[in-house]
Amino acid sequence: MWILTVFCLFQDTGLHYDRYLREVIDFLEKDQHFREKLHNTDMEDIKQGKLAKELDFVGHHVRTKLDELKRQEVNRLRTLIKAKQDVEGGHEMNHKALLMQFEYMNHMNPHTFEVEDLDKLIKSATSDLENYDKDRHEEFKRYEMMKEHKRKEHLKNLDEEQRKDEEQHYEELRKKHANHPKINHPGSQDQLKEVWKESDGLDPNDFDPKTFFKLHDNNGDGYIDQQELEALFTKELEKMYSPNLEEDDMTEMEEERLRMREHVMNEVDTNKDRLVSLDEFLISTNKKEFQEPDSWETLEQAPAYTDEEMKLFEEQLAQEESNLKQKNVELQKQKEELERQQEQLDAQKAELQQPAAPIPARHRSR
Structure with a gap:
C-alpha cells in the first residue's frame, strides 16, 4: 500500500502543505498506470524515489492538472512570503531564496510538476509525518510540566493551613483518578473481546478475528487505519477518563490514546506503512502476547517528564520571566524619556505661541 494513500486517511495531517499533498495524491490515483504501480511498489522503493519516476507515464490530463496545482501552491507560498515581508516592515526579501526553504517542492521550475516534485513531496511528507507523533509527545510533556509549575506557584501564595488543605485535595484527586477498573493491554485478545x-x-465466546477486522474496517478498504485503530481504545479510555470529573484531564486522555495506538502499530504493522492489513492482524492474533499480554502501564504509572526535565523547564521559565521583566523596565524607561521629550516640545511650542510684547511708545516711529 502506498504510504501517501495513508496520509489521506487523516482529516488533517497537521502539515502546512496538507491541502496540496492531498490534491496531488487524488489526481495521481486517478491514473490507472500510476495506481497499479502504487499497489505494487514497496516502501523502500518509494522512499528511494523509484515510484516518482513513473510520473513520466501518467496521462496528459493528469500532468496538466498537477502543473496547475503546483502553480497554485507556489502562488500561495509567495502570498505568505509577502505577508511576512509586510509584517517585518517591508524590507526587501529574496523570494527565490525563501521559496527554497520549502523542501517539499522543486523550485527550479515553478510552472510544471516534475518527477523531482513528486520525489520531494513523498520524502518530505514521510519525514514530517514520522516526526508528527514525536512533536505531539513533546507538546504534551510541556503541557504537563506547565500544569505542575502553575500548581506549585499557586501553593506559594497560600498560608500554611491553606497549602496543607490544597495538597490533601490534590492527593485525593490523584487517587480517585488512579482508582479505575483494570485496563486491558491495547490490541490484546481481552481488549478486543471487550470491544466485541x-x-x-x-x-465474547464467539469472537472471530477475521470478522472483528471486517467490522472495524469502517471504510471497507481492506485496512484498519490509525483513526479506526484509535476508535478501538475508547472503551478502555472511558474507564480512566470522564469529562465531568475534576480529577480527569481530557488532554491526558488523548495522550493515552496516542500511546495505545503507537504500541499496537509497533506490534502489528510489520511493513510500517501506517496501516494494519488483514494478514498482519491475523498474524498478530496468533502470537503469545495477544493471548497472554503484560499489564498496560498507564500515564499515571509512566510520568511524561523526569525531575531533571522539570528542573530545566522551570529554569527556562524563570529566565523568560527575567527577560520579560528586563524588557518591561527598558520599555518603561523609553516611555519616560519620550514623555520628557514631549514635555519639552510642548513647552517650546507654548513659548512660541505666546503673543509678542508690545513696543514701548517712545520706540515707535515718529
Missing part, C-alpha cells in the same frame, strides 16, 4: 461485546454487541 460492549461495542459490537456480540458474544
Whole structure:
C-alpha cells in the first residue's frame, strides 16, 4: 500500500502543505498506470524515489492538472512570503531564496510538476509525518510540566493551613483518578473481546478475528487505519477518563490514546506503512502476547517528564520571566524619556505661541 494513500486517511495531517499533498495524491490515483504501480511498489522503493519516476507515464490530463496545482501552491507560498515581508516592515526579501526553504517542492521550475516534485513531496511528507507523533509527545510533556509549575506557584501564595488543605485535595484527586477498573493491554485478545461485546454487541465466546477486522474496517478498504485503530481504545479510555470529573484531564486522555495506538502499530504493522492489513492482524492474533499480554502501564504509572526535565523547564521559565521583566523596565524607561521629550516640545511650542510684547511708545516711529 502506498504510504501517501495513508496520509489521506487523516482529516488533517497537521502539515502546512496538507491541502496540496492531498490534491496531488487524488489526481495521481486517478491514473490507472500510476495506481497499479502504487499497489505494487514497496516502501523502500518509494522512499528511494523509484515510484516518482513513473510520473513520466501518467496521462496528459493528469500532468496538466498537477502543473496547475503546483502553480497554485507556489502562488500561495509567495502570498505568505509577502505577508511576512509586510509584517517585518517591508524590507526587501529574496523570494527565490525563501521559496527554497520549502523542501517539499522543486523550485527550479515553478510552472510544471516534475518527477523531482513528486520525489520531494513523498520524502518530505514521510519525514514530517514520522516526526508528527514525536512533536505531539513533546507538546504534551510541556503541557504537563506547565500544569505542575502553575500548581506549585499557586501553593506559594497560600498560608500554611491553606497549602496543607490544597495538597490533601490534590492527593485525593490523584487517587480517585488512579482508582479505575483494570485496563486491558491495547490490541490484546481481552481488549478486543471487550470491544466485541460492549461495542459490537456480540458474544465474547464467539469472537472471530477475521470478522472483528471486517467490522472495524469502517471504510471497507481492506485496512484498519490509525483513526479506526484509535476508535478501538475508547472503551478502555472511558474507564480512566470522564469529562465531568475534576480529577480527569481530557488532554491526558488523548495522550493515552496516542500511546495505545503507537504500541499496537509497533506490534502489528510489520511493513510500517501506517496501516494494519488483514494478514498482519491475523498474524498478530496468533502470537503469545495477544493471548497472554503484560499489564498496560498507564500515564499515571509512566510520568511524561523526569525531575531533571522539570528542573530545566522551570529554569527556562524563570529566565523568560527575567527577560520579560528586563524588557518591561527598558520599555518603561523609553516611555519616560519620550514623555520628557514631549514635555519639552510642548513647552517650546507654548513659548512660541505666546503673543509678542508690545513696543514701548517712545520706540515707535515718529
